[in-house]
Amino acid sequence: MTPERSHPPVANPAFVERLAVPVRWWVIAVFFVVSVFIAIAFYLGPLNGALITAGSAVLVLAVLIPYGNARVTVDDRALTVGPNRIEWEWVGGAQALDAVEARRRLGPGADARAHLVVRPYLPEAVEVTIADRADPHPYWLVGSRRAGELAAAINARVARSQERTDADA
Template identity: 45%
Template sequence: MKNSRFVSTPAYDERLTVPLRWWVQGVMLLAFIWFITVFWVGPTLASGITAAGCALFVLAMVAYGNAKITVAGGELQAGTARIEARFLGEAVALDETDARHLAGRDADARAYLLLRPYLKRAVRVTIDDPADPAPYWLLFTRHPVALAKTVNALRASL
């Protein structure tokens, strides 16, 4: 029997990839590293050092930008965390200011946070599970209104 989350089409699916400017800045940093090291160790070793740095950089960017938010199969998945729809409370789309405050000065230490510094807006999803210590999930996203509508629609379908 197949798992239902793989059978159904996701109602919402977003990968939180890093922005293009991070890639450009990383390439510029790697070029600078090559330029500095070529005078100290020669072009062959400098190229090897830069290639190793390039591999680490690509791995870091892909791993960090691999976080995903999905609503499918009766559950919300954000990063590595999952929660069934029956435990979801109201989802509210937050503007830049409210998201920054809820991730900072107004944050609850028990909350589940999926933060990305290159995203400015978020969705707050209240958790209605007495066994779960997290009072809410704060999910930074590129499309907060669409995510909030999808989570609220999932709740209403129960």
């Protein structure tokens, strides 16, 4: 696992997904900012209301934009989830989890050592088994809108990596 911020670009990734914040969250954020303006402008005047509202809008953007910018990428070299990356030789496989099973893996069936990249607005997830005994994470749990496709792409890359390893041996 390599926790790097920038990774070399890949020409043909097998799977790419941005874990974007849903539109309803943006609508709620707009109503929040408007209600801040109304409350502050009524109590302290329109100028103070505009200044405090601008600050609250910046705060909302500073939270929602990075939270929704996490990307999941499956390419020839590695699985990249947000800033984290793991090469195929260290991945054991992947299993798509429906909403019920994903919830169980986040609750009573969870391992506290797992690496989680989940979002509350993504009910499905993919459990990625880690084959590196030195890695402190037994698995990664990755939220996805297309869990079946992500698991299939990961398993295909793992199989291809194992074929190369077997051919080299």
